[in-house]
Amino acid sequence: MDMIHILRTIRQLDRPAVLATIIGVEGHAYRKTGAAMLIPLSGDTVGTVSPGCIESDLLERVPSIWEANRYEIAEYNMDPDDDPIWGEALGCGGVIRVLLEPIEGTLRTILTDALDLLDRGREVQLVRRLKGGKLGYELTVEEVMPLPSGQSSYDWQFSLRLTNRQRVILFGAGPDAVPIYQLLTQSSFQVIVADWRPRLLAAYPGAEHYLGTPEQLKEKLRMSIDDAVIVCSHHLHYDREMIEWSLESKPRYIGVMGSTKRIGMLFNGEVPPVNVKAPIGLSIGAEGPYEIAVSIAAELIALRYQWRNKQKADRQKEERHEPIRNLFGGGTEQPNGQAEAAARAFAGRSARQYGASCFLG
Structure with a gap:
């Protein structure tokens, strides 16, 4: 919704x-x-x-x-x-x-x-x-909870929680990022496209986008713990910078695209933290940009569902x-x-x- x-x-x-x-x-x-x-x-x-x-x-x-x-x-x-x-x-x-x-x-x-x-x-x-x-x-x-039957003076009550869309920072605007942007946008995520190459950003008309390297994007984007980040620029140096900035900001999810060998290079052979998914996406045997995009969108939808359930449980504990x-x-x-x-x-x-x-x- x-x-x-x-x-x-x-x-x-x-x-x-x-x-x-x-x-x-x-x-x-x-x-x-x-x-x-x-x-x-x-x-x-x-x-x-x-x-x-x-x-x-x-x-x-x-x-x-x-x-x-x-x-x-x-x-x-x-x-x-x-x-x-x-x-x-x-x-x-x-x-x-x-x-x-x-x-x-x-x-x-x-x-x-x-x-x-x-x-x-x-x-x-x-x-x-x-x-x-x-x-x-x-x-x-x-949180407004309905009263048990017979204890309410109303004929019926319907409550709807309204929340902001989950913000996803998509770093890397290459051709393989286009289906990711499309699927996530259609799935009610707020997708922000970022890249240092103006020519690639031109492929996202109407999208919220930012031009710059990870260092230049820090002040523009102000990443928060509620964000999700997808790193897919395929530029080793800038991807590493983006990952380092993301780890400092501690967003809920950091997804990194690439082979096992490349991911090992990005993390210097160390095991990524728990909020990092590398390689990104659900393991469904995806091949090609569109199938990989499906696996990424499915993973983020599942995580969004988990996060919202946790938020609901936390709200119910508050007095x-x-x-x-x-x-x-x-x-x-x-x-x-x-x-x-x-x-x-x-x-x-x-x-x-x-x-x-x-x-x-």
Whole structure:
């Protein structure tokens, strides 16, 4: 999930749009809970919530959601025994619940606030709560855990942790680095390309890039412990300089490309530290630039998952409480006082829930 891209698009958005977020999954599904997609009334969508199976149905719902200025919950049952149309079409065998919200008022404000905090290096949690037909929002830095059934006054609560993209410094802009950059960028990493050769950097249009030797890059990049570094310039002297600087900065991961003999030369025959992977990438028998790039991307994705799980465990141990903003309340209520479940529009189409989004007057 790359919510950062969606949030940046929302900040610049000058036309009506609806945010679709997976808030529940039962059984098998292509995307997990929290996956989101921004759907403008006109223009390209940002993000995905399925491999293209339910997008067309979501697109049909968007105009009425925007016009009515209300949220909607759509449910897609992919079990062919329960739902012969969606089940046969998708074949996943699970149930997906998608919350669709117009990007307006309180939601737009709180999403742009979240991006501001992320840009300042903070991690935040966006909490949605439904109560009596009202959808309310809270933005906080603390871990918000749902209360056991029967102990909460809300109809339901959905929490989404928003984090910055993992920064990867890619030192070396040669042809074999291009697929690494492409795969990592598409996998929601923030990739910075660095090299001392302007001609090679020209192959990365639109990328965040820096020109210079490792010594010149120190002040420009200011490496931190949260970074990952890939060393692949194939220049023995500069690669060694980059490794020495990286070891001083102690980033979580340093990946070095090269043969066993070359790696031995880079580390003077010594065993690399535990945060260094040399040679870089998972051992999958990769050959050629693209297969090697796949092994590197897979390794970093796996490590990112481990790091986030550790961060989550660490947060749960903390006792500090630092709320940023609580915007629950002030919403309009449905006439019957609760979210209305509408009948299926036609056989095989998902059930819907409607309600008023929470807006501050």
